[in-house]
Amino acid sequence: MSKLSDPRRAPRSAWGRFLAGFTYAFRGLWYALRTQRNFRVHTGVALLVIIAASLLHLSPIEFALVAVAIGSVLISELVNTSIELCLDLLHPEYHPLVRAAKDVAAGAVLLSALLAVAIGVCVFGPHLWSWWLTLRR
Numbered sequence: 001m002s003k004l005s006d007p008r009r010a011p012r013s014a015w016g017r018f019l020a021g022f023t024y025a026f027r028g029l030w031y032a033l034r035t036q037r038n039f040r041v042h043t044g045v046a047l048l049v050i051i052a053a054s055l056l057h058l059s060p061i062e063f064a065l066v067a068v069a070i071g072s073v074l075i076s077e078l079v080n081t082s083i084e085l086c087l088d089l090l091h092p093e094y095h096p097l098v099r100a101a102k103d104v105a106a107g108a109v110l111l112s113a114l115l116a117v118a119i120g121v122c123v124f125g126p127h128l129w130s131w132w133l134t135l136r137r
């Protein structure tokens with residue numbers, strides 16, 4: 001990339017740099033949505049969970065817990081993707097340390113997904129149970 005086309009070199013005001021930061025962040029989210037199947041799946045599940053949370057009229061605290069669960073999964077997925085991209089760029093060939101680094105990053109995603117499931121069971125469980133009891137009456 002030539003220096004002229006490198007956006008980091010474009011002269012900008014502080015406000016312009018601040019706004020550009022948002023553009024880069026949304027570009028990152030769009031990149032993950034376009035290229036990462038797991039991120040798309042997790043985003044779809046998150047939307048379904050938000051719809052279910054609205055239908056079941058969760059309390060503000062319950063909604064906050066669900067938001068933390070969703071956020072932790074999506075954020076860990078994004079960090080995992082970023083780590084994978086860096087490693088693929090720096091060392092595309094097989095290396096045991098690359099394997100360990102990618103496996104650890106994948107482990108972080110797994111842990112956050114398990115945390116989300118635990119929060120989901122604790123928050124949605126009682127609501128679904130009372131909904132089920134109402135249906136049976």
Ligand SMILES: Nc1ncnc2c1ncn2[C@@H]1O[C@H](COP(=O)(O)OP(=O)(O)OP(=O)(O)O)[C@@H](O)[C@H]1O
Binds near residue numbers: 091099
């Ligand atoms: N360069 C490498 N050297 C050693 N092992 C690697 C290397 N690249 C990938 N691996 C191993 O393969 C696994 C999958 O890696 P990969 O980069 O395909 O991730 P992925 O989770 O399938 O990502 P995605 O589906 O998002 O592309 C890693 O967890 C790691 O164990």
